Amino acid sequence: MATRNLTVSLPEELVRKAKIIAAERDTSVSALLAELVEGLTSGEARFDTAWRDEVALMRSGSGLQVGDVTWSRDELHER
Known part of the structure; x- marks a missing residue:
């Protein structure tokens, strides 16, 4: 690979x-x-x-499925 000279200014320390x-x-x-x-x-x-690979994977989906949702948001956040 060809090289090229470059001037850089850095602190002395x-x-x-x-x-x-x-x-x-x-x-x-x-x-x-x-x-x-x-x-x-x-x-x-x-x-x-x-x-780019991760975005493509998220768009295509992973094929995994948890199952039917049998709860509501309110049930999950009951105190």
């Missing part, structure tokens, strides 16, 4: 912490950011797909 994490993982801050953005974008796509 955050950059310092990111450099420490990157060093511990034997990678770069750029790679950490790329991994984070990839996770965010793929997570969004997975959520959208799951949401």
Whole structure:
């Protein structure tokens, strides 16, 4: 995949912490950011797909049936 340079402004303390994490993982801050953005974008796509699937399932129904309703709302809420 082709890469493209991007300028990002972050607080100094955050950059310092990111450099420490990157060093511990034997990678770069750029790679950490790329991994984070990839996770965010793929997570969004997975959520959208799951949401569409759930809506389709709700519209089609599950085929489950509880049975005849033999009570009234008032009976259920009697005190």
